[in-house]
Amino acid sequence: MDDLSDSEILSLSMEHNFWTWSAQTKVNPIPIKRAKGVYFWDVNNKRYLDFNSMVMCANIGHGDERVIQAIVQQAQELPFAGPQMATRPRALLGKMLSEITPPGLTKFLYTLGGADANENAVKLARSFTGRHKILARYRSYHGATYGAIALTGDPRRVAWEPTVMPGVVHFLDPYQYRSTFHRSNPAASETEFAQDYLNHLEEIIQYEGPQTIAAVLLETVTGTNGVIIPPQGYLQGVRAICDKYGILMIADEVMSGFGRTGKWFAVEHWQVIPDIMTMAKGLTSAYAPLGAVAMKPEIAGAFNEVIYQGGLTYTAHPISLAAAIANIRVMQEDHLIEHANEMGPVLHRMLTELGEQHPCIGEVRSIGLFGIIELVRNRKTKEPLTPWNSSSPEMTMLRKELLEKGLFIYTHWHTLLIIPPLIITQEQLMEGFAILDAALSITDKIAQGK
Ligand SMILES: Cc1ncc(COP(=O)(O)O)c(C=O)c1O
Numbered sequence: 001m002d003d004l005s006d007s008e009i010l011s012l013s014m015e016h017n018f019w020t021w022s023a024q025t026k027v028n029p030i031p032i033k034r035a036k037g038v039y040f041w042d043v044n045n046k047r048y049l050d051f052n053s054m055v056m057c058a059n060i061g062h063g064d065e066r067v068i069q070a071i072v073q074q075a076q077e078l079p080f081a082g083p084q085m086a087t088r089p090r091a092l093l094g095k096m097l098s099e100i101t102p103p104g105l106t107k108f109l110y111t112l113g114g115a116d117a118n119e120n121a122v123k124l125a126r127s128f129t130g131r132h133k134i135l136a137r138y139r140s141y142h143g144a145t146y147g148a149i150a151l152t153g154d155p156r157r158v159a160w161e162p163t164v165m166p167g168v169v170h171f172l173d174p175y176q177y178r179s180t181f182h183r184s185n186p187a188a189s190e191t192e193f194a195q196d197y198l199n200h201l202e203e204i205i206q207y208e209g210p211q212t213i214a215a216v217l218l219e220t221v222t223g224t225n226g227v228i229i230p231p232q233g234y235l236q237g238v239r240a241i242c243d244k245y246g247i248l249m250i251a252d253e254v255m256s257g258f259g260r261t262g263k264w265f266a267v268e269h270w271q272v273i274p275d276i277m278t279m280a281k282g283l284t285s286a287y288a289p290l291g292a293v294a295m296k297p298e299i300a301g302a303f304n305e306v307i308y309q310g311g312l313t314y315t316a317h318p319i320s321l322a323a324a325i326a327n328i329r330v331m332q333e334d335h336l337i338e339h340a341n342e343m344g345p346v347l348h349r350m351l352t353e354l355g356e357q358h359p360c361i362g363e364v365r366s367i368g369l370f371g372i373i374e375l376v377r378n379r380k381t382k383e384p385l386t387p388w389n390s391s392s393p394e395m396t397m398l399r400k401e402l403l404e405k406g407l408f409i410y411t412h413w414h415t416l417l418i419i420p421p422l423i424i425t426q427e428q429l430m431e432g433f434a435i436l437d438a439a440l441s442i443t444d445k446i447a448q449g450k
Helices: 006-016 063-076 088-100 114-129 146-151 192-206 234-245 265-269 297-301 318-333 336-357 393-406 428-448
Strands: 032-036 039-042 047-050 107-113 132-137 168-171 212-221 247-253 276-279 289-296 360-365 368-379 410-412 415-418
Touching: 006 047, 032 192, 047 265, 063 088, 063 336, 063 415, 088 107, 088 114, 088 276, 088 318, 107 114, 114 132, 114 212, 114 289, 114 297, 132 289, 146 428, 168 192, 192 212, 192 234, 212 234, 234 247, 265 360, 289 297, 318 336, 336 368, 336 428, 368 393, 368 428
Parallel strands: 132 168, 132 212, 212 247, 247 276
Antiparallel strands: 032 039, 039 047, 107 289, 276 289, 360 368, 368 415, 410 415
């Protein structure tokens, strides 16, 4: 491997790899060489500012020696132990997680990522309640495996229908900017708005039969499908509805967890405690693959005498657990949750100012270091720059321009997501926003047909 030259990385990668989420002839990977802090470099030494934490996961930033050393140490001490073994990192991580997750979530099942965390959450909920249906939202992404893609509401599910996991019913998200229920009543108060969406959920529960529903599963703050921040009262209302009908509430905090919103977990903003909470990404800041399902002891207790039918060869892999422990310590030592909380208003101000300057911006939203820009052709009609579930030449051009200028950012249809590592400084945010500002000036002109 050592004799592979930098210039061969791209060509050889292209020759022998099958790329996910891609038409194989259309992929255009960046041959990446190293990464540090909020930046990474390609083989030509071009520097990119990472506004997407790679895949919304490098929460503590790249190349932190403390996590790297913890992985090395674990690899030297005990690189692997089977699922039925008790290990030092397993003992430590469970305790640590129970201290940072919302009170009452005290048991943890480990997976390899977010999708299998959600699948195990579904198994637990179905077994615990003896019911089979899961309610999830249309604007959601919960993973690509057959169960998780069934939970996913967005069009990535449709590609695999009708053979995905049965028993999922979708409902609408409280998405204020494009709210179906409020086109003729855009001035509804936040309370009314939240209530309308709670009524919608409860009506669906009635139609489906509450006695058939095991769980309502939702992203606390919707990620890829729009950084949709729940209005005050909504999550509390979902919790109350779940309690009323004996339905479990599952929060998917795969993207919104580990400081992303300025709290350890986004549910804390609304003081809601789910029965089950899934996590991945920021759990190790991607230094090693890991997901987890946090649950209340009564859910775990249902399997005191009954076997839990599920498992993975690599559940609780010691190297991943060691990475998670070191990652959480870094977050604590460097006060990264507090930092994200402080930078939240800074990001929000920058987004708002950008929105005021560019006619192609319809709306900006953010919570903590979790932000989005919605691009439109017309602010009044809110016509998106790219139709639902597709691309447009304008977006392709914008993406290309940003990358050329060294800003790595995730675009989804007509939106730009701003999800940088939590260590980002105000100056680094400004650096990215200067690139955005210049590129969006071009988009403004094109969007207006000039
Ligand atoms: C909210 C959410 N849930 C689940 C997943 C799936 O996680 P993974 O890709 O680790 O399976 C993702 C991934 O982007 C996610 O954003």
